[in-house]
Amino acid sequence: DMRQIEVTIQNLIGSGMCPKTENNPYLGFMYTSFQERATKVSHGNTGRNAVKHGDAALGEICAQIASDEARHEKAYQLICEELFRKDPDGMMMAFADMMKKQIVMPAHLMDDGIHTTRGSGNSIFEDFEKVAAATETYTTADYVDIIEYLLKRWKVETIKCTSEDGQRAQDYVCKLPNRLRRLMERAEKRMKKGNKTEVQFSWVYDRPIFV
Template sequence: MPFRFFISWPWTEGETEALLRPTPMKVQAMRSLSGKPACTSSRRFSSVSCRATGSGSEGASSYSSRRESMKASINPSGARSRLVAPNAIEARPDVEALEKLVRSEAAPDASPVLICGQVSHSLTKEREEIIHSMEDFMEEKVYKYLKPVEKCWQAQDFLPDPASEDFIPEIQALRERTLALPDDYLVVLVGDMVTEEALPTYMSMLNTIDGTRDETGSDDTVWGKWTREWTAEENRHGDLLNKYLYLSGRVDMRQIEVTIQNLIGSGMCPKTENNPYLGFMYTSFQERATKVSHGNTGRSAAKHGDQALANICAQIASDEARHEKAYQLICEELFRLDPDGMMMAFADMMKKQIVMPAHMMDDGVHTSRGSGAALFEDFEKVAYATETYTTADYIDIIDYLIKRWDVESIKCSSADGQKSQDYVCKLPNRLRRLAERAEKRMKKTANKQEVKFSWVYDRPIFV
């Protein structure tokens, strides 16, 4: 699975506003302020085809037309650095100042392009050339992190063989093993599986990235082949977890299937602006987060007596470890080729926070009952309570990436790059201090709440 949890910061909004300015992405934030689609893009980098709200006129590709069309198309993009309140648009006649609010922090020299209220296509022509120059590097250094099909494990390697005479007894043994798995563990495992099963969305997202997309669906480029073969390896993860949970009889598969369909239909919004600098920073983080999460679910399975499930999770974590190395190697090369650009991308993604694409998961019933929270929000609480993936894990990954790329020693020549470098290097310690204060507050007011998940037949879980 390529992507993992969006961290729910347990500290106050005032504290995070001063540091990260995060805005958890909500479905309703994907609409323009006027309630109409904000705009569409017809050209890749510097032009916008945008319909001005209420005017019916098309924005031309010229800079002046683009500026005018932007007045009616700004809306929340998920990062507060780009937020403009509805009344701010009417009250601010300074178009250049308005542009500054939505200009990509990761690419301040790129012309703003807005699609559905989000900054998009922030990759400049110069940086696109850098991406194109990396094809030999991908072929020689990165592609080796994918395995030939004949050397890959398959889901059937870990499941009872339906052609075997022992098929029914093996299923019975599997079901007996899973009886010891507690409901909170099952919720986390189902959440992992649902996220893995939304793989079509992740491949679609990668194919929106400028400079690396698979233009035809069968491109013979190293970037196109990487995306397809990476997807093929990842596809086994959801297959295996899905079948194992189905055979266990412990979960409501129909509700899980509804959740998967809803999630794929909702899509995802990692806020990567179709920019490979941001995209590879995102995948570098999320692949490592996935490895951590699957590793923890495996260790928990072993503690509960299901060693077969523990082996499954370990194999999936092993795949994620290979993919993590590949994406981090790409980022390492980008730091070498364009230290300022990559440093700004690192800081930009940290300010936005790394969101889990499954934040739009929905089983159709969860939000309307119980805690009233969205399914993903309650799923996060269970993951945190079971120590499957925590705030500490999130911060540790940031710290790891800083050391992995030796960020403190990178020479940035621009003021923006140096500012971003200073921000990133100080971030782990700042977050740990905030987390410690939040932990103390939580202990003082810790009152567990009953939450019901349709995935486990509404059996109550206290978090």
């Protein structure tokens, strides 16, 4: 239903986004370094799913977007690399701050004007995330993989922080992937025991989807 998709887009433009960067350039570059890689992963997986189900054109479009996102992430990560060199303590604290807040995707405030009235208690983005996870478009495992990638990309373990706050932040981010994977395993066990719930999206004419 393209009308409902356009309604959602216009509502999102009106709502904007809240990436929790607090007008701080360190937080902003840390956010984009993560977010651009996340959108590269999700668009790449969407494209592969599209091809798998017979839509080669959509697959090509998504592959092109993923390629663009790859260029974006490289630029932002190079900026962060230099910031780590210039101000290791400040950048390390920014890394830990964003990880504690958790990275939210740019579309997290999207609204089709209908979904929240259905009684599920979830926003349309929350249910959209469930579908993305169920189809392996973007999962918690991808989120943790990105953290691990950035830790290796910037050689975070080897950075010399001189302040106690910087050292605590470094310890936090370096231990984070293992902690998140343990939480993820417990969450997956709970999901397997639970029943799937029905969600509907106006974008696909309210067709029932079970996640």
